[in-house]
Amino acid sequence: xxxxxxxxxxxxxxxxxxxxxxxxxxxxxxxxxxxxxxxxxxxxxxxxxxxxxxxxxxxxxxxxxxxxxxxxxxxxxxxxxxxxxxxxxxxxxxxxxxxxxxxxxxxxxxxxxxxxxxxxxxxxxxxxxxxxxxxxxxxxxxxxxxxxxxxxxxxxxxxxxxxxxxxxxxxxxxxxxxxxxxxxxxxxxxxxxxxxxxxxxxxxxxxxxxxxxxxxxxxxxxxxxxxxxxxxxxxxxxxxxxxxxxxxxxxxxxxxxxxxxxxxxxxxxxxxxxxxxxxxxxxxxxxxxxxxxxxxxxxxxxxxxxxxxxxxxxxxxxxxxxxxxxxxxxxxxxxxxxxxx
Amino acid sequence: xxxxxxxxxxxxxxxxxxxxxxxxxxxxxxxxxxxxxxxxxxxxxxxxxxxxxxxxxxxxxxxxxxxxxxxxxxxxxxxxxxxxxxxxxxxxxxxxxxxxxxxxxxxxxxxxxxxxxxxxxxxxxxxxxxxxxxxxxxxxxxxxxxxxxxxxxxxxxxxxxxxxxxxxxxxxxxxxxxxxxxxxxxxxxxxxxxxxxxxxxxxxxxxxxxxxxxxxxxxxxxxxxxxxxxxxxxxxxxxxxxxxxxxxxxxxxxxxxxxxxxxxxxxxxxxxxxxxxxxxxxxxxxxxxxxxxxxxxxxxxxxxxxxxxxxxxxxxxxxxxxxxxxxxxxxxxxxxxxxxx
Numbered sequence: 001x002x003x004x005x006x007x008x009x010x011x012x013x014x015x016x017x018x019x020x021x022x023x024x025x026x027x028x029x030x031x032x033x034x035x036x037x038x039x040x041x042x043x044x045x046x047x048x049x050x051x052x053x054x055x056x057x058x059x060x061x062x063x064x065x066x067x068x069x070x071x072x073x074x075x076x077x078x079x080x081x082x083x084x085x086x087x088x089x090x091x092x093x094x095x096x097x098x099x100x101x102x103x104x105x106x107x108x109x110x111x112x113x114x115x116x117x118x119x120x121x122x123x124x125x126x127x128x129x130x131x132x133x134x135x136x137x138x139x140x141x142x143x144x145x146x147x148x149x150x151x152x153x154x155x156x157x158x159x160x161x162x163x164x165x166x167x168x169x170x171x172x173x174x175x176x177x178x179x180x181x182x183x184x185x186x187x188x189x190x191x192x193x194x195x196x197x198x199x200x201x202x203x204x205x206x207x208x209x210x211x212x213x214x215x216x217x218x219x220x221x222x223x224x225x226x227x228x229x230x231x232x233x234x235x236x237x238x239x240x241x242x243x244x245x246x247x248x249x250x251x252x253x254x255x256x257x258x259x260x261x262x263x264x265x266x267x268x269x270x271x272x273x274x275x276x277x278x279x280x281x282x283x284x285x286x287x288x289x290x291x292x293x294x295x296x297x298x299x300x301x302x303x304x305x306x307x308x309x310x311x312x313x314x315x316x317x318x319x320x321x322x323x324x325x326x327x328x329x330x331x332x333x334x335x336x337x338x339x340x341x
Numbered sequence: 342x343x344x345x346x347x348x349x350x351x352x353x354x355x356x357x358x359x360x361x362x363x364x365x366x367x368x369x370x371x372x373x374x375x376x377x378x379x380x381x382x383x384x385x386x387x388x389x390x391x392x393x394x395x396x397x398x399x400x401x402x403x404x405x406x407x408x409x410x411x412x413x414x415x416x417x418x419x420x421x422x423x424x425x426x427x428x429x430x431x432x433x434x435x436x437x438x439x440x441x442x443x444x445x446x447x448x449x450x451x452x453x454x455x456x457x458x459x460x461x462x463x464x465x466x467x468x469x470x471x472x473x474x475x476x477x478x479x480x481x482x483x484x485x486x487x488x489x490x491x492x493x494x495x496x497x498x499x500x501x502x503x504x505x506x507x508x509x510x511x512x513x514x515x516x517x518x519x520x521x522x523x524x525x526x527x528x529x530x531x532x533x534x535x536x537x538x539x540x541x542x543x544x545x546x547x548x549x550x551x552x553x554x555x556x557x558x559x560x561x562x563x564x565x566x567x568x569x570x571x572x573x574x575x576x577x578x579x580x581x582x583x584x585x586x587x588x589x590x591x592x593x594x595x596x597x598x599x600x601x602x603x604x605x606x607x608x609x610x611x612x613x614x615x616x617x618x619x620x621x622x623x624x625x626x627x628x629x630x631x632x633x634x635x636x637x638x639x640x641x642x643x644x645x646x647x648x649x650x651x652x653x654x655x656x657x658x659x660x661x662x663x664x665x666x667x668x669x670x671x672x673x674x675x676x677x678x679x680x681x682x
Contacts, residue, residue, distance in 0.1 A: 131568045131598070132567055133598075134568065134601065134602060135601060136601070190536060191535075191537040192537065194533055194534070194535060195532050195535070195539050195571060195575065196532040196568075196569060198571040198572075199567060199569075199571065224620060226474075226475030226540060226578045226620060226621050227472045227473040227475065227540055227541065227578075228472075228537060229574050229575065229578055229620070230536060230539040230572060230573075230574045230578070231537065231571060232571075233564075233570050233571045233574045234536065234571030237567045237570055258474065258475050261475060261620075275613070279567060
């Protein structure tokens with residue numbers, strides 16, 4: 001059921017580079033999957049990929065057109081329909097992570113049926129899940145957790161996958177949000193699952209595996225976020241994580257979208273996440289901290305990371321500036337998955 | 342948008358009394374709303390209400406036929422369709438709390454449209470919700486929490502409503518599950534809400550109110566239940582509860598549906614629920630324990646309640662055997678809603 005690659009990245013009429021950040025993320029983490037970009041007149045984004053027509057991309061072997069652009073409201077623009085319909089007729093599947101669904105556009109649904117192509121609306125779960133059963137399963141799992149939303153949980157999970165695979169370890173990124181799903185080619189948008197099935201969906205996403213295999217599960221939200229903590233707790237329980245990595249953005253003035261709420265101290269965040277995770281895996285341990293220091297100058301970033309390491313007794317890295325080597329060292333040393341005191 | 346009463350309780354072809362427990366619950370808590378029962382040939386349940394025809398019930402003023410019976414699989418039986426369709430034609434609305442929807446039965450949907458009647462499928466939210474905003478709102482709120490699922494949270498919430506209203510206090514039960522919604526005439530089945538909107542749905546359900554008004558919010562699941570804790574945490578955050586009442590069933594061998602999981606100690610359950618609740622209401626305090634002692638003889642029940650009171654320093658009652666007076670005493674004494682140490 002995975003989305004087939006290679007991809008042709010559709011940037012539409014993106015008004016600026018930021019509007020194409022989904023495509024940018026896919027290209028950053030799966031450069032081998034991205035053959036080219038498809039832009040409409042007026043498009044102000046450019047990924048530096050070859051501009052390919054549908055026919056050229058098909059001839060080069062591309063399988064799926066990925067809508068890598070978001071516009072206001074997260075809808076499928078009317079101006080995109082002609083080219084997306086033609087993509088289906090050319091033989092492509094379509095994938096998008098928008099609020100509105102490709103499958104709700106009659107012309108696209110009709111074309112997909114007529115040409116037996118698939119439409120992937122990755123923000124919307126396309127299957128049901130069982131209620132979580134909490135049964136211990138084989139394999140190792142790491143979950144990224146956060147002090148807040150949008151603090152680098154997806155990036156950190158993907159950086160861990162890359163570093164672990166580089167070292168020859170068995171590791172797979174498991175996506176729980178729309179951009180992550182386009183990067184992985186599969187996954188579950190857990191915040192769109194019906195509440196009763198959050199942990200069950202995560203159990204399905206990260207099933208039993210080899211004992212030395214690591215699933216690197218993309219976290220969502222924060223136990224301290226008054227809007228979304230239920231999703232975060234279901235993720236913790238379903239993941240049965242051996243290892244947690246705490247993600248943080250140190251300059252944020254308040255919880256995202258909640259001006260009345262300040263960010264939790266890192267110590268509290270680690271303690272509460274470990275306690276919650278230990279319900280389904282008593283060995284769950286936080287093994288590192290990933291800090292997004294992009295708003296700090298390099299000297300201030302270094303000082304903050306050093307202070308954080310000292311205060312918590314855990315490796316603290318900026319995955320973008322430094323990579324995640326020290327955290328993977330800790331995984332290899334066997335620090336994760338030991339029964340914690 | 343509330344379900345109109347009085348009700349005619351439809352028991353269908355219930356194979357035994359237990360199959361009609363939804364109707365039993367509605368009758369127990371809203372006897373004034375229940376004019377009669379409607380039974381099909383072979384029905385083995387009896388609520389002791391007058392058996393009324395649709396015409397007689399309509400003549401006596403009944404507004405809604407409530408499907409108060411559950412069969413295997415939670416579907417609308419084919420054998421019920423004739424009489425339910427006739428109910429609509431007679432002028433009734435229909436309400437049901439089954440997994441399958443009245444609105445998915447073409448004959449019922451068609452009749453409801455033709456006669457401008459409403460179909461209430463209370464297990465399925467019929468509206469969207471905003472993301473929770475965590476903003477402080479006026480009024481007082483009490484949430485029942487549990488060591489496990491199905492330990493008496495709905496019963497305790499309703500017993501508190503009855504006792505508080507008897508004492509002249511402003512208090513309203515707020516329903517979060519299907520039986521509760523049929524009893525309240527309105528509410529939200531929170532475990533069926535999309536995960537991102539759990540706390541937002543609870544904020545909607547228990548809006549700002551008079552400062553001396555109490556919403557008594559029906560809890561769901563348990564922070565210690567590996568399948569459903571996400572729902573419970575979203576409820577805690579959305580409720581912004583001043584007071585928590587812990588519900589417990591002392592003879593359960595393991596968490597419901599999870600043979601590998603034992604029940605948490607009451608102290609741990611109180612501590613973790615208070616800590617989570619204080620994110621959105623720093624004054625949240627557990628003010629009492631409701632124990633379902635139905636499996637114990639009266640002497641053993643008394644001893645257990647006494648021991649629990651002593652160990653926790655909180656009133657411990659069996660709401661069925663003793664009522665909830667001591668917990669309401671504590672609310673009236675102002676113990677709830679004070680900033681806890």
